[in-house]
Amino acid sequence: MWKTILRRILIMIPEIILLSILVFLLAKAMPGDPFTGSINPRSSAAQIQHLKELNGLYDPWYQQYWNWIVHLFHGDLGQSYQYHEAVSNLIGERAINTLWLSAFTMVLTYLIALPLGLYAGKHEGKLPDTVIRVYTYVTYCIPFFVILVIGLWIFGYVLNWFPTTGSVAPTAKGLGMLSSRFFHILLPGLLGALFGTVNIVQYMRSEVIDAKRSDYVRTARSKGVPEKDIYRHHIFRNSLLPIAAFGGYSITGLLNGSIFTETIFSYPGMGMLFIDSINYRDYTVITALVLLFGVMNLLGTLLSDIILGIVDPRIRIE
Amino acid sequence: MSLIEIRDLTVHYPIRSGFWNRVTDVVRAVDGISFDIEAGETYGLVGESGSGKSTTGKSVVGLEQITSGLIKYNGVDITKKSTRKKHNYNQNVQMIFQDSLSSLNPRKRVLDIIAEPLRNFQKLSAEDEKIRVLQLLETVGLSPDSLYKYPHQFSGGQRQRIGIARAVATNPQLIVADEPVSALDLSVQAQVLNFMKKIQREFGISYLFISHDLGVVRHMCQNIAIMNKGRLVEVGTREDIYDDPLHIYTKRLLAAIPEVDVSKRDERMENRLKIEKVYQEKAKQYYDEDGLAYPLVQVSPTHFAALPQDKLAELTGQKRRDT
Amino acid sequence: MDEENTLLELNNVSTAFKIEGQYYNAVSHVDLKVKKDEILAIVGESGCGKSTLATTVVGLHDMKTTKISGEAFFEGQDLLKMSDSQLNDVRGAKIGMIFQDPLSALNPLKKIEDQISEVLDYHTKMSTEEKHNRALQLLEQVGIDEPKRTARQFPHELSGGMRQRVIIAIAIACKPDLIIADEPTTALDVTIQAQILDVLRDIQKENHAGIILITHDLGVVAETADEVAVMYAGEVVECGTTEQVFGDPRHPYTRSLLRSMPQGDMDVLNDDLYVIQGSVPSIEKMPQAGDKFAPRIPWIPASAHEKEPTMHEISAGHEVRCTCYKDFYFKSLEVKDV
Incomplete structure (x- = not known):
């Protein structure tokens, strides 16, 4: 098992290198350079030339790439010229906010989706199933940002139940700060979960229906296992398996979703930072974030495979 | 010269393992087998699941990458794709599969299914093509209105006949039939087997008939090869195999076939348990140290068995005593 | 004397399925008797209703789309009138079932031992220790060489023949009076088939059980059954001893x-x-x-x-x-x- 995981991680290295080259070249291809806008407007062309040479901007691209990688390994992702702060610090701070929001959304998603999917599958074709399916279809049809904007408008502005911006009330301290943080992620988390449940409910529902008709469930019935235990020991457990494996991939979805959620809720996380950086052409931050998102995606996939390897004896990896 | 000569056919699948996922071992699906198929005959290839009989069949049609060995068609080695093409091999050798539902494209009409090999190998006008397909439908006993139906609208036996019609469309010389009737009910099986024989009589087709059902094989095949763990353990005529089996594997296989004659039930059961006992005790003697069958040795002009030296000596001694 | 040995008696059993709003008979008016110490084979081609008859007897149908009539007396009680919880007491304990496809009939995520002891959970008061021993003993009884090893394995790690032995072990775990085996050897090679049929016969002799053997294979019937019922289109068309039906x-x-x-x-x-x-x-x-x-x-x-x-x-x-x-x-x- 450890061998396989290690091998998978080793395979990830060339993938990450390729990704970093791509990200680096894209950043290079973008108009302007790190000095644009941050240089004393009175500097002469020669001085700028000198500064650029000093910072290696005339080196061949692979030289520059190498320098960038070396810095990367030292935890130096460069300076954000918009915030005038080390990118690593900047991201670190935002990453924690995003982590809170994403984890909360994920927990909420599964808490809502699994019982709904199980219930719909169990009572396939009946009224509750139809209601749940209509809910999933309707939600699926509405773009995510529309849900966010409508949710924000109704619950934030009209009803005024939830805060509409930020990650914490500026005056909160101690325990109050914790509850204020929670209060701030409540609405975006709920709305994110509302959208995120759709796939999982459908997935769970069809898994339950498949399991219900499977031969091993018939075997369980012929053993005299009562219906409720059949659901508990056989159907629920077996249906959960592909969904548990899906968990790793859903990290990807959450990161993508955070771009919308955080921007619309002005929640200071990585997603909002990403959009801000694009608006301000803050290339160092953009490259760092794209690289980070890419690595997270790869890790999510790996995580999915590992989970599946643990829970499913058929693909248990030695 | 036989229609098909197979010499030392070997198909190995690599097993990858270890940290670097390197090939550490191979599965010997087919491990050096040789036999000939004559024009116009039905050659039976019998074996249990995992014996390599289907892999052999697929190799003959060219659907399997063979590791080594020769397949000769009318004396020409056609193991290379280019030679197969040159000698119209793919047109002259067709296949029928066990599962007629999954081997026929569900989204295609019968006309398109049967015409597919015609389109690949012959350039016919739409009108001629339709006439040819109608002829084929008649040959396999399906009505002309089947032309525009889809596979799922037919019963299992009818679908298998569509598969046969497709296989004979290009007037092949050999059809590899991989368990063609094992998914069918008895009464439907009879229909399909009769059609296979009828087509053989009319067109002189040869079959490589792959099956685990010894009853059906006895009904269909004059020459039979018994396959076990990738190797042939016994080859001979129908009489050789059924009346005078020599290898313990063949004996055990024959003893296990249930028969409908109730009066001899206890006798057969006793015989089976006796052979089973011998098999449990002495099976090792019939296989080499890797658990694989020995090379075939000739015991009569038509009869070959994978017997070790001592068994062979025993046998010839017995024969001498008998005469 | 005959009545005493009767285990299961079917009187006028019919099963109809709802297809596009209408009910059609898959099994019509079947009368059969299964006796102790006896193998009754129900033989027929696909669609003749032989499997439906078996699942009807043990109540494995979705009653929303199925109509069942008639009587099925098993130890003095009509199985067709039983509630689900009454049936759960009978299934697995007094009637054991064996199905055709041994891979899909086992839960892929549970170890063999757990799948055997599950049936003991509901019908016995055995301790964990006792259940463990009973599972090993059962595996041995159905002819598995290394019961301890097999008990810890998952279904996909076993061959088809081994899996079918496990299914039989589950079916006989509580020493049922009646075993219903639906095409128990269809997916298996002939040599394995012969072994499985031997196991079934041995168990029947040991437990004095009655067996209903459902199959399409006339050879299997002739070699195994004491009594035969031939079904066509949902009806029994001929029945008698194996000698009578096959000999005449x-x-x-x-x-x-x-x-x-x-x-x-x-x-x-x-x-x-x-x-x-x-x-x-x-x-x-x-x-x-x-x-x-x-x-x-x-x-x-x-x-x-x-x-x-x-x-x-x-x-x-x-x-x-x-x-x-x-x-x-x-x-x-x-x-x-x-």
Whole structure:
């Protein structure tokens, strides 16, 4: 098992290198350079030339790439010229906010989706199933940002139940700060979960229906296992398996979703930072974030495979 | 010269393992087998699941990458794709599969299914093509209105006949039939087997008939090869195999076939348990140290068995005593 | 004496499925008896209702789309009138079931031991220790060489024959009086099939159980069963001891089936097999009255058939449906059918 995981991680290295080259070249291809806008407007062309040479901007691209990688390994992702702060610090701070929001959304998603999917599958074709399916279809049809904007408008502005911006009330301290943080992620988390449940409910529902008709469930019935235990020991457990494996991939979805959620809720996380950086052409931050998102995606996939390897004896990896 | 000569056919699948996922071992699906198929005959290839009989069949049609060995068609080695093409091999050798539902494209009409090999190998006008397909439908006993139906609208036996019609469309010389009737009910099986024989009589087709059902094989095949763990353990005529089996594997296989004659039930059961006992005790003697069958040795002009030296000596001694 | 040994008695059992709003009989008016210490084979081709009959008896149908009538007396109680919880007390404990596909019939995520002890959980008061020992003992009984190792394995790690042995171990865990085996050897090689049938016979002798063996394989029936019931289109068309049915088959269907089997002494090129005309109609198109086999022997005049065919006793215990058996003869071999 450890061998396989290690091998998978080793395979990830060339993938990450390729990704970093791509990200680096894209950043290079973008108009302007790190000095644009941050240089004393009175500097002469020669001085700028000198500064650029000093910072290696005339080196061949692979030289520059190498320098960038070396810095990367030292935890130096460069300076954000918009915030005038080390990118690593900047991201670190935002990453924690995003982590809170994403984890909360994920927990909420599964808490809502699994019982709904199980219930719909169990009572396939009946009224509750139809209601749940209509809910999933309707939600699926509405773009995510529309849900966010409508949710924000109704619950934030009209009803005024939830805060509409930020990650914490500026005056909160101690325990109050914790509850204020929670209060701030409540609405975006709920709305994110509302959208995120759709796939999982459908997935769970069809898994339950498949399991219900499977031969091993018939075997369980012929053993005299009562219906409720059949659901508990056989159907629920077996249906959960592909969904548990899906968990790793859903990290990807959450990161993508955070771009919308955080921007619309002005929640200071990585997603909002990403959009801000694009608006301000803050290339160092953009490259760092794209690289980070890419690595997270790869890790999510790996995580999915590992989970599946643990829970499913058929693909248990030695 | 036989229609098909197979010499030392070997198909190995690599097993990858270890940290670097390197090939550490191979599965010997087919491990050096040789036999000939004559024009116009039905050659039976019998074996249990995992014996390599289907892999052999697929190799003959060219659907399997063979590791080594020769397949000769009318004396020409056609193991290379280019030679197969040159000698119209793919047109002259067709296949029928066990599962007629999954081997026929569900989204295609019968006309398109049967015409597919015609389109690949012959350039016919739409009108001629339709006439040819109608002829084929008649040959396999399906009505002309089947032309525009889809596979799922037919019963299992009818679908298998569509598969046969497709296989004979290009007037092949050999059809590899991989368990063609094992998914069918008895009464439907009879229909399909009769059609296979009828087509053989009319067109002189040869079959490589792959099956685990010894009853059906006895009904269909004059020459039979018994396959076990990738190797042939016994080859001979129908009489050789059924009346005078020599290898313990063949004996055990024959003893296990249930028969409908109730009066001899206890006798057969006793015989089976006796052979089973011998098999449990002495099976090792019939296989080499890797658990694989020995090379075939000739015991009569038509009869070959994978017997070790001592068994062979025993046998010839017995024969001498008998005469 | 006969009555004492009867384990299961089916009286006029019919099962109808709802297809597009209408009910169609998959099993019609079946009367059968299963005795202790006896193997009753129910034989017929696909769609004849043999599996449906078995699942009807143990109540494995979705009652929203199924209509069941008749009586199935098992140890004095009618199985068809039982509630789910009453049935749960019978299933697994007094009636064990074995199904065709041994891979899909086992839960892929549970170890073999857990799948065996599950049935003990619901029907015995054994301790964990006792259940463990019983599971190993059962695995040994069905002929598994290394019970300890197999107990810890998952279904996919076993061969088809091993899996079927596990299924049998589950079915006999509580020493049931009746075992229903639905095509227990169809997916297996002949040598494995022979072994599995031996195991079944041994268990039957040891536990004095009755077995219902459902199969399409006439050879398996002839080698294994004591009594045979031949089914066609949801009805029993002939029943009796194996000697009676195979030695002296009377119903046109039984005779036709036996005749369509491949024979060894036939010429490989020229001899054709006997083919039964036409095909089994689908459940919606099944004739609802009269002799259902009549359309497949059209050369027999209608007057030979009964209007409402009933079973006729030919000799003690040997019964045949409809009077047409008296006038039946084989038409010369013909291959044509459209």
